[in-house]
Amino acid sequence: DTGVSQNPRHKITKRGQNVTFRCDPISEHNRLYWYRQTLGQGPEFLTYFQNEAQLEKSRLLSDRFSAERPKGSFSTLEIQRTEQGDSAMYLCASSLGATGPNEKLFFGSGTQLSVL
Amino acid sequence: AQSVTQLDSQVPVFEEAPVELRCNYSSSVSVYLFWYVQYPNQGLQLLLKYLSGSTLVKGINGFEAEFNKSQTSFHLRKPSVHISDTAEYFCAVSDRSPTGNQFYFGTGTSLTVIP
Numbered sequence: 001d002t003g004v005s006q007n008p009r010h011k012i013t014k015r016g017q018n019v020t021f022r023c024d025p026i027s028e029h030n031r032l033y034w035y036r037q038t039l040g041q042g043p044e045f046l047t048y049f050q051n052e053a054q055l056e057k058s059r060l061l062s063d064r065f066s067a068e069r070p071k072g073s074f075s076t077l078e079i080q081r082t083e084q085g086d087s088a089m090y091l092c093a094s095s096l097g098a099t100g101p102n103e104k105l106f107f108g109s110g111t112q113l114s115v116l
Numbered sequence: 117a118q119s120v121t122q123l124d125s126q127v128p129v130f131e132e133a134p135v136e137l138r139c140n141y142s143s144s145v146s147v148y149l150f151w152y153v154q155y156p157n158q159g160l161q162l163l164l165k166y167l168s169g170s171t172l173v174k175g176i177n178g179f180e181a182e183f184n185k186s187q188t189s190f191h192l193r194k195p196s197v198h199i200s201d202t203a204e205y206f207c208a209v210s211d212r213s214p215t216g217n218q219f220y221f222g223t224g225t226s227l228t229v230i231p
Contacts, residue, residue: 003159004159035221040223040224041223041224042120042222042223042224043206043219045218045219045220048218093160104162105152105162107161110159
């Protein structure tokens with residue numbers, strides 16, 4: 001168990017460019033979540049997967065955002081035509097997927113995105 | 117949808133003093149309650165959680181929290197803090213949904229322990 005791994009740790013990009021982040025969850029974890037966190041705020045839910053199926057998307061997730069989990073293991077989050085307002089820490093979390101009391105999130109260290 | 121309010125954005129406290137970090141939630145349904153801690157340059161870690169049963173929940177590193185249904189609160193406490201407790205603390209709530217839980221987080225409380 002190596003924990004949830006996110007790459008890259010930091011990403012600086014120019015406005016209008018596309019960026020892609022990767023998350024490797026803890027193995028055997030069925031659920032994978034993406035959150036966004038800005039300075040002074042708590043994590044905001046973006047989307048989550050049960051295996052390879054994307055089950056829920058927040059209204060925060062505009063059309064420029066897309067997430068995939070093609071084989072039910074790692075996931076990617078892509079932001080197209082980045083805007084300065086996209087600057088944030090993007091957090092990935094995974095869980096065993098059991099409902100109720102066993103639902104416990106394990107977080108990665110995040111990818112800090114800065115859009116210039 | 118749930119909402120979580122953490123009343124204090126920053127809490128400075130001297131080493132070995134007690135501390136309470138406040139959390140209130142709004143929900144019309146039964147929920148699970150959590151406290152997560154985020155140390156500098158690290159991911160969020162679960163500190164403790166309330167699911168059911170005893171309203172006093174004990175977590176790691178000597179922290180505890182008390183669920184108060186009438187006041188819809190879940191305040192975090194520690195009787196004596198250490199320098200290493202300096203971190204960001206997030207209160208979170210999730211629905212008791214059979215289809216899976218979505219977690220809602222508060223805005224966080226930055227705890228600074230002063231030597």
